[in-house]
Amino acid sequence: MNRREFTSLALMGLGSGVASAPALTRSLPAESSLFGRQYAPVPRQSALNASGSSTEFSTEFGEGQLNVLSDGHLQLPVSFLQPAGIEDTELQELLERYQLTGDAYTPACNISVWQQGGRTVLFDVGAGSQFMMSAGQLPEALDAAGISPESVTDIILTHAHPDHLWGLLDDFDDLLYSNATIHIHRDELDYWQAEDTLSRTPESRQSFVVGAQSRLSRAEEQVSVFASGDEVLPGIEAVDTRGHTPGHTSLAIHQGSESVLIVGDALNNVALSFEYPRLPSPADQDPEQAALTRMALLDRLASEKMRMIGFHMPTPGFGRVERRNSAYRFVAESA
Ligand SMILES: [Zn+2]
Numbered sequence: 223m224n225r226r227e228f229t230s231l232a233l234m235g236l237g238s239g240v241a242s243a244p245a246l247t248r249s250l251p252a253e254s255s256l257f258g259r260q261y262a263p264v265p266r267q268s269a270l271n272a273s274g275s276s277t278e279f280s281t282e283f284g285e286g287q288l289n290v291l292s293d294g295h296l297q298l299p300v301s302f303l304q305p306a307g308i309e310d311t312e313l314q315e316l317l318e319r320y321q322l323t324g325d326a327y328t329p330a331c332n333i334s335v336w337q338q339g340g341r342t343v344l345f346d347v348g349a350g351s352q353f354m355m356s357a358g359q360l361p362e363a364l365d366a367a368g369i370s371p372e373s374v375t376d377i378i379l380t381h382a383h384p385d386h387l388w389g390l391l392d393d394f395d396d397l398l399y400s401n402a403t404i405h406i407h408r409d410e411l412d413y414w415q416a417e418d419t420l421s422r423t424p425e426s427r428q429s430f431v432v433g434a435q436s437r438l439s440r441a442e443e444q445v446s447v448f449a450s451g452d453e454v455l456p457g458i459e460a461v462d463t464r465g466h467t468p469g470h471t472s473l474a475i476h477q478g479s480e481s482v483l484i485v486g487d488a489l490n491n492v493a494l495s496f497e498y499p500r501l502p503s504p505a506d507q508d509p510e511q512a513a514l515t516r517m518a519l520l521d522r523l524a525s526e527k528m529r530m531i532g533f534h535m536p537t538p539g540f541g542r543v544e545r546r547n548s549a550y551r552f553v554a555e556s557a
Contacts, residue, residue, distance in 0.1 A: 284477020286338030293348030380486025410469025465512030
């Protein structure tokens with residue numbers, strides 16, 4: 223039984239008996255231990271946005287259609303946002319300007335969907351049901367957008383963190399996108415599958431490793447690896463943006479003379495990634511490399527006036543980059 227069948231059972235009044243399915247109860251300990259703090263689960267929210275649509279953004283782009291769907295949002299401690307021990311009034315003012323103060327940091331999760339020439343391509347698959355109750359809404363959003371999981375031909379992963387990968391499985395641990403080829407950078411796959419990765423990972427993040435290993439091995443027959451610079455699919459180029467993870471990749475969709483870059487988590491905060499790009503972020507696995515990557519990426523986006531979609535930018539995460547003083551700023555655009 224997959225999630226949609228589960229939902230229809232629930233609608234028929236049979237849900238209460240099924241709600242104790244193992245996958246749902248298993249999600250709680252994993253969540254509470256993630257960052258060493260306890261968070262009350264947030265009830266699963268509707269995949270529909272304020273205007274009653276499941277699609278946050280939709281535009282024709284060249285010969286294809288580019289949509290952004292929401293997987294919900296994350297619920298993180300504010301310590302995830304900035305390094306400990308930094309007391310900088312300017313930085314504090316910036317966070318206040320972007321309303322990034324308070325008890326929790328709740329970044330959006332934007333999934334880009336590209337449809338062209340018979341292909342339906344997802345860029346990451348969201349968090350699934352076992353990471354955080356505030357995320358994992360992609361299946362409902364796809365359903366409302368009229369896209370069945372079986373019709374997805376390709377999934378391109380920016381990296382294998384839970385909020386990007388764990389949605390490969392449905393509530394019942396079955397592979398959700400049975401017909402899709404799952405594209406991942408060779409270095410990213412090698413890193414998560416290496417025997418010593420678990421022992422080298424701090425305890426607070428070991429669930430990331432176990433979760434990535436189990437999902438990537440479950441999906442093994444569907445997995446296809448690429449390298450930086452490869453044309454992963456016709457018109458889609460893999461851009462090296464390592465640092466957040468060892469094989470983190472951004473994907474450029476080229477149509478004629480125009481391009482849109484799906485940046486994943488290479489630029490993951492609307493304020494700090496742009497206005498303090500050199501500042502090491504606790505969100506990145508290799509903070510020094512991630513900062514170098516950010517600087518190069520921002521320079522390219524601003525110089526080439528290339529549009530971008532950021533996974534954790536305010537929904538829908540579509541916009542461009544402008545130079546500002548010695549740094550940059552994100553300028554959101556609507557379709
Ligand atoms: Zn992320």
